[in-house]
Structure formats: C-alpha cells, structure tokens
Amino acid sequence: MSDMSAQVRRALDVAVEAIGGKPREGQIEMAEAVANALTDRHHLMVQAGTGTGKSLAYLIPGIVHGRKVLVATATLALQRQLVDRDLPAVVPALEKELGREISYAIYKGVGNYVCLQKMNSEDIDPDTELVMEVSSLEKDAKRLIAWAKTPGVSGDRDDAPEVDRRVWAANSTSGRECVGADVCAFGSQCFAANAKAKAQTADIVVTNHTLLAIEIVDSHPILPERDCVILDEAHEFMDRATQAVTDELTSNRVLRAAAMARKFMPGKLSDAFHKAANDFHESMVDYGEDVKTDPTSQGRLEEIPQSLEFSIRKVMESSKAIVQFLSADDEIIDTDALAERARVKGAVNEIATTASTLLKMGDGLVLWYEPTFSTLYPVSYTHLTLPTIYSV
Ligand code: SF4
Structure with missing residues (x-):
C-alpha cells in the first residue's frame, strides 16, 4: 500500500468514527480507487449502491491529496447536505489528523442570492411592479428586505425567510442580467x-450540475479554479445539462423584457419591441387554441408553424436592435444606470438569441412546443464535450 493510500485509509477511519459509523468494504474500495485516480491523474467512473457512503469515499481522498476539489451535485438539496451536514461532521477530526486547516464553501448561481442592486433600485422593473400590485406580497417583500439588511446574513435563498x-x-x-461586481x-x-x-480560496467547493453545465457550454469560467472535478450522481448530469442549456421562448418572458426596455429607454426602438411582444403573445394564444383541436401541433415540430414565424421574426429584429443600441451606448457613467442597463440588455439579449435560434431550425436543432405553459423550445442535438473529470 502506498503512503498516500495508507493516509487516505487512516483519514477515512477518522472521518467514519467522527460520524459514529463503521468501516464499510465498498467505501474503502471506492476511496482507494479515487485516491489512485487523483495520484495518477486519470478519469474514474464508479458505480456504487445506496449505503456505500459515497460522499466520504470521494471527499476524503480529495482532502488528503490537498488538491483544490470541485464537487458538483445533481441538486441544490444535495449541495446543502454536503456543506451543512457531511463536511462539518468530519472536517474538525480530519484537521486534527492531517495537522492543517481544511476550508470548504458552497457555490451557486447568482440567482440564488438576494441582488442588492435590484433590491435598492429606484427604477421599478416589471417584477417589482407586480409585487407592489399584489398587496399580499408586500409583507413578504418587507421581511426579505429586513433580513437582507441584517449584518452577517448570507443572502442565500436557502437561508432567507x-x-x-x-x-x-x-x-x-x-x-x-447581473452587471458584474x-x-x-x-x-x-x-x-x-x-x-x-x-x-475561490476554499479547498473544497460544492456546486451543482447546472452551473458546471453552463460553464462547459458557454466556455466561460464561472466556477473557481480547481485541480479536479468530482461529479456526484453523474448519471443525472446529461439531463441537468440539457435543462440548463435549453432556451425557451414564452410570451411572458418576451413581454417582461419589452416592459423592462420601455422603462429604461422609452422611444421608437422600445415601442417596436413592445408591439412585437404583444403580437407574439396574441399569436401564441391563438396557436394554443389551435393545438386543442389538433394534437399534432404540439410536442416535436418539424418546422416553425407559419402562424408564429412572422411574429417571432419581429421579436428577433426588434430585440436585436435594442441590444445593438445598448451595446453602442457608452455615455452612462452612473453605476446604478449601468447596472440597470446590464439587466435590460441581458433580458432582451436572451430573447434575441432564442428567437434567432428558433428561426434557424434545421441541422442539429428541432423545435418543441409545450402546451401547458405555451412554451417554444429549440432543442439541440449537439453533443457536449466534457472537460477533464474525475467521475465517481
Ligand atoms: S447586480 Fe450583480 S453584482 Fe450587483 S448586487 Fe446584483 S448580483 Fe451583485
């Protein structure tokens, strides 16, 4: 047994004892396989049944190796479980055993945290307007604001009221839509x-499949630097990745983006987008009615329905014009206005991109119409290229 394997074995014993468990054959075997993969820098895929104790079997070798480890779980709940339950239970004992500090952190997408810019913005966006209209929501809004102002809170949705x-x-x-810190x-x-x-500085970062998928597909580094990636529940990854990168077009999203644009930059361009959004909404309502009598008009569609194509094209053209205008406008220096512009541009750009993808249906792309929420999806058959992953 190599020195590293012996260390991993000892650390695993310490961790298992810390949680009041007993050594398990499968867990030891898996931990050794992970340790070898980390030493030799090769990929590893492990299939292990319930009750193996997989989390410790991959966490302990990662910790002992002292590498920067990124763990991606299938769900936010699993992410939470690792950071709130598993790691706190074993880290103090492991720090004693290894004679060094071990840090860990959770990492989620921006949308899981309170956005102080939006919370403090004097410009009322369509989301806020809705909250103010429905008075029963006011209490909720006040509670959230009071919590976000409390010193030391995380801003994380899971910790919020x-x-x-x-x-x-x-x-x-x-x-x-975030302007960037x-x-x-x-x-x-x-x-x-x-x-x-x-x-960025933690030894172990726990994230979720969705963020990892977005990073891979967008080729844009959003996750902290790491030496190895551990994909927990790897069999779920393709589903999560597909969900994360599947765009969708609904009337609500288009109307919301149009309302944001109109508030931020009243004028001809926004009026055109607003009109296109309303026309698209009407054509989607009509299409929804047609689907009720013709079930073949839903699910996978071979081509864009003629009754929708014109309005989607108008949405694309008018939203692109706004994005172009906002990209060329360098006059703004006020930070609040800059943040507002980033939000509007992000929301409108999302619409422009999806609408133009829908209009390019063909090689590698099919169209899907989902009637419950009246949604159009361009679904891609493009295969994802995964980065170097140590998978368990
Ligand atoms: S706009 Fe982005 S950087 Fe600014 S507070 Fe919101 S999330 Fe943070």
Missing part, C-alpha cells in the same frame, strides 16, 4: 460576489 417566488424574482437577478454600486457588499470570493 420563505417568500413568494414573485417576491424573490423581484429581489434577485439572473447571471445574464466590479462595476456594480453594491459590488463590495454583493452576496453572490462574496460567496464566489470565498469559494
């Missing part, structure tokens, strides 16, 4: 940016 999802939407932002007026206090900074 439970609020209606519309209140959350009004006080959070998507990665595409460097230019945001709230950048230094930003919950998402602080969580990311903490994750």
Whole structure:
C-alpha cells in the first residue's frame, strides 16, 4: 500500500468514527480507487449502491491529496447536505489528523442570492411592479428586505425567510442580467460576489450540475479554479445539462423584457419591441387554441408553424436592435444606470438569441412546443464535450 493510500485509509477511519459509523468494504474500495485516480491523474467512473457512503469515499481522498476539489451535485438539496451536514461532521477530526486547516464553501448561481442592486433600485422593473400590485406580497417583500439588511446574513435563498417566488424574482437577478461586481454600486457588499470570493480560496467547493453545465457550454469560467472535478450522481448530469442549456421562448418572458426596455429607454426602438411582444403573445394564444383541436401541433415540430414565424421574426429584429443600441451606448457613467442597463440588455439579449435560434431550425436543432405553459423550445442535438473529470 502506498503512503498516500495508507493516509487516505487512516483519514477515512477518522472521518467514519467522527460520524459514529463503521468501516464499510465498498467505501474503502471506492476511496482507494479515487485516491489512485487523483495520484495518477486519470478519469474514474464508479458505480456504487445506496449505503456505500459515497460522499466520504470521494471527499476524503480529495482532502488528503490537498488538491483544490470541485464537487458538483445533481441538486441544490444535495449541495446543502454536503456543506451543512457531511463536511462539518468530519472536517474538525480530519484537521486534527492531517495537522492543517481544511476550508470548504458552497457555490451557486447568482440567482440564488438576494441582488442588492435590484433590491435598492429606484427604477421599478416589471417584477417589482407586480409585487407592489399584489398587496399580499408586500409583507413578504418587507421581511426579505429586513433580513437582507441584517449584518452577517448570507443572502442565500436557502437561508432567507420563505417568500413568494414573485417576491424573490423581484429581489434577485439572473447571471445574464447581473452587471458584474466590479462595476456594480453594491459590488463590495454583493452576496453572490462574496460567496464566489470565498469559494475561490476554499479547498473544497460544492456546486451543482447546472452551473458546471453552463460553464462547459458557454466556455466561460464561472466556477473557481480547481485541480479536479468530482461529479456526484453523474448519471443525472446529461439531463441537468440539457435543462440548463435549453432556451425557451414564452410570451411572458418576451413581454417582461419589452416592459423592462420601455422603462429604461422609452422611444421608437422600445415601442417596436413592445408591439412585437404583444403580437407574439396574441399569436401564441391563438396557436394554443389551435393545438386543442389538433394534437399534432404540439410536442416535436418539424418546422416553425407559419402562424408564429412572422411574429417571432419581429421579436428577433426588434430585440436585436435594442441590444445593438445598448451595446453602442457608452455615455452612462452612473453605476446604478449601468447596472440597470446590464439587466435590460441581458433580458432582451436572451430573447434575441432564442428567437434567432428558433428561426434557424434545421441541422442539429428541432423545435418543441409545450402546451401547458405555451412554451417554444429549440432543442439541440449537439453533443457536449466534457472537460477533464474525475467521475465517481
Ligand atoms: S453584482 Fe450587483 S447586480 Fe450583480 S448580483 Fe451583485 S448586487 Fe446584483
């Protein structure tokens, strides 16, 4: 047995004892296989049944090796379980055994944290407007704001008081709409940016499949640097990856983006987009009615229905014009306005991109119409290329 294997074995014993468990044959075998993969730098795929104790079998070799480890779980709940239960239970005993500090952090997408810029913005966006209209939501909004102002809170949705999802939407932002902490007026206090900074230096970072999939597909580094990736519940990854990278076009999303654009930059361009959004909404309502009598018009479609093509094209053209205008406009220096512009541009760009993908159906892309929420999806058959992954 190599020195490293012996160390992993000892550390696993210590960790198992710390949680009051007993040594398990399968767990030891798996931990040794992971340790060997880390030493030799080769890929590893492990299939192990329930009760093996897989989390410790991959965490312990990662910790003993002292490498920067990224663990991606299938769900936010599993992510939470590792950071709130498994790691706190074993890390103190392992620190004693290894004679060094071990740090870990959770890393989620921007939309899982309160966005202080949006919460403090005086410009009312369509999400906030809705919350103000529905007075029963006001209490939720006040609770969330009071919590976000409490010193030391994480801003993480899982730690926040439970609020209606519309209140959350009004006080959070998507990665595409975030202006970036460097230019945001709230950048230094930003919950998402602080969580990311903490994750940059942690030995173990726990994230989820969705973020990893977005990073792979967008070829854009959003996750902290790491030496190895451990994909927990790897059999779920393709589904999660597909969900994460599947765009969708609904009337609500288009109308929301149009309302945001109109507030931010009233004028001809926004009026055109607003009209295109309303026309698209009407054509989707009509199409939804047709589907009721013709079931072949739903699910996978060979081509874009003629009744929708014109309005999608108008949505694409008018939204692209706004994105172009906003990209060329360098006049803004006020940080609040910059953040607002990033939000509007992100939301409108998302629509422009999806609409133009829909209009390019053909090689490698099919169209899917989902009637329950009246949604159009361009579904890609492009295969994902995975980075170097140590998979268990
Ligand atoms: S950087 Fe600014 S806009 Fe982005 S999430 Fe943080 S507070 Fe919101």
